[in-house]
Amino acid sequence: MHRRHFLGTLAASGVLPRTALSQQAPDVLTAATHRQQILPAGYPETTLWSFDAAFPGRPLRARQGDRLALDVVNDLPQPTAVHWHGLRLDNAMDGVPYLTQAPIQPGETFTYEFDLPDAGTYWYHSHAQSMEQVERGLYGPLIIDEINPPDVDQDLTLVLDDIRLNQDGTIGEFGNFHDLSHAGRIGNLWLANGQIDPAYPIKRGERIRLRLISAANSRIFTLGLAGLEGWIVALDGMPLADPQELPDQITLAPAQRMDLIVDVTTDDDEAFLITFERDGGYAIAHFPVSGAPSPKRAKPDALPANPDFPIDLQNARAATLLIEGGAMGGMRAASVDGEQLGARDLAQRGLFWALNGTAGRPEDPLLDLKLGESVRIGMANDTAFPHAMHLHGVHFAEVLPDGSLGPLRDTILLNPQETREIAFQAHNPGDWLFHCHMLAHHQAGMGTWIRVS
Numbered sequence: 001m002h003r004r005h006f007l008g009t010l011a012a013s014g015v016l017p018r019t020a021l022s023q024q025a026p027d028v029l030t031a032a033t034h035r036q037q038i039l040p041a042g043y044p045e046t047t048l049w050s051f052d053a054a055f056p057g058r059p060l061r062a063r064q065g066d067r068l069a070l071d072v073v074n075d076l077p078q079p080t081a082v083h084w085h086g087l088r089l090d091n092a093m094d095g096v097p098y099l100t101q102a103p104i105q106p107g108e109t110f111t112y113e114f115d116l117p118d119a120g121t122y123w124y125h126s127h128a129q130s131m132e133q134v135e136r137g138l139y140g141p142l143i144i145d146e147i148n149p150p151d152v153d154q155d156l157t158l159v160l161d162d163i164r165l166n167q168d169g170t171i172g173e174f175g176n177f178h179d180l181s182h183a184g185r186i187g188n189l190w191l192a193n194g195q196i197d198p199a200y201p202i203k204r205g206e207r208i209r210l211r212l213i214s215a216a217n218s219r220i221f222t223l224g225l226a227g228l229e230g231w232i233v234a235l236d237g238m239p240l241a242d243p244q245e246l247p248d249q250i251t252l253a254p255a256q257r258m259d260l261i262v263d264v265t266t267d268d269d270e271a272f273l274i275t276f277e278r279d280g281g282y283a284i285a286h287f288p289v290s291g292a293p294s295p296k297r298a299k300p301d302a303l304p305a306n307p308d309f310p311i312d313l314q315n316a317r318a319a320t321l322l323i324e325g326g327a328m329g330g331m332r333a334a335s336v337d338g339e340q341l342g343a344r345d346l347a348q349r350g351l352f353w354a355l356n357g358t359a360g361r362p363e364d365p366l367l368d369l370k371l372g373e374s375v376r377i378g379m380a381n382d383t384a385f386p387h388a389m390h391l392h393g394v395h396f397a398e399v400l401p402d403g404s405l406g407p408l409r410d411t412i413l414l415n416p417q418e419t420r421e422i423a424f425q426a427h428n429p430g431d432w433l434f435h436c437h438m439l440a441h442h443q444a445g446m447g448t449w450i451r452v453s
């Protein structure tokens with residue numbers, strides 16, 4: 001275990017008071033520029049774009065079955081839109097510019113209003129110029145409480161990110177072609193809830209629900225807990241039917257979430273959330289520990305299931321998605337707005353990736369599905385980089401090699417040259433984006449969509 005050394009100085013861990021979880025959905029959310037101390041004390045502040053002058057945006061919290069209503073006010077210098085990541089909501093409220101709504105122009109307000117059929121850990125973020133807007137800070141947690149939540153002593157949300165900051169506090173420039181054509185935009189600083197290695201006091205004997213959310217642009221986190229033991233109870237908001245013992249290392253790709261229920265078992269005076277890097281493990285958050293020793297408790301019950309939309313694998317329509325492009329890839333050409341362009345012309349437009357031969361969102365959907373129909377999509381990653389494919393509007397299950405279905409997710413990581421198959425029931429009508437959540441890749445062409453009607 002090493003403490004993170006930042007810019008050659010040992011950062012005094014920037015301990016700030018935790019934002020209290022608001023009990024009620026607010027009715028206005030304002031996107032605007034905002035200054036906050038991100039670098040260690042003594043370094044300049046950073047100018048961010050954030051919701052309601054907080055980074056991350058304040059937790060929005062509601063109860064399963066409620067309706068959320070929010071006026072999003074755009075006080076930014078750019079058009080924006082807000083996506084409610086992972087919610088199986090009304091398509092018109094999905095927040096994708098030019099697919100589900102016109103972008104919210106500077107000075108304008110857009111009202112989002114939708115039902116919340118599912119409990120779980122979600123997040124909200126800008127979906128306009130998201131490579132830039134999410135990196136500048138336009139994201140926050142969105143927690144939907146179960147009607148009967150599990151009995152825990154603390155319910156703690158950690159939104160993880162990596163940000164690329166200069167020593168003067170400014171955010172690293174955007175649009176460099178290396179980010180777009182390689183592994184995406186990787187930061188030089190890890191953040192949990194907008195802070196470097198924040199502290200969350202815990203007591204031995206406590207049972208804690210830990211909600212991990214990755215808001216990272218492109219980084220794939222490999223995480224572990226030291227001093228806490230427990231179970232994975234949900235992935236991407238959806239409960240696991242059978243909680244899984246927490247392994248030593250867990251992977252959190254961009255946009256993915258993981259709910260843990262853990263017990264405080266350490267005899268040490270600190271526990272850690274660790275990010276594993278090539279040269280060892282670093283604390284991304286830590287937990288000062290007090291209280292008398294206490295053993296790990298019994299396995300928790302599964303969280304109550306969300307509404308089920310069974311997948312009919314036998315009669316499912318089959319489709320394929322070929323992922324091509326990027327540095328060291330073999331892509332020679334792709335179609336853009338119906339025109340076939342060679343690699344050099346694509347690069348000139350900042351396009352480096354293609355899905356089924358098309359770079360950028362195509363005019364026609366990848367799939368035009370009937371409501372209630374089941375579909376399976378075999379995805380082949382014919383590139384030298386990993387990709388975190390995210391489908392809006394539904395959750396899918398992975399079709400495992402033995403033909404069974406894995407847990408429901410909304411974002412799946414495909415490693416280089418890997419082939420994975422997903423399946424879902426098209427239960428939610430509308431036009432749904434399907435894209436790589438490595439936001440640099442999405443910007444550089446990795447986006448398509450499906451229609452359900």
Ligand code: C2O
Nearest residue numbers: 083085255390433
């Ligand atoms: Cu987190 Cu297309 O979204």
Ligand code: CU
Nearest residue numbers: 387436438441
């Ligand atoms: Cu990607």
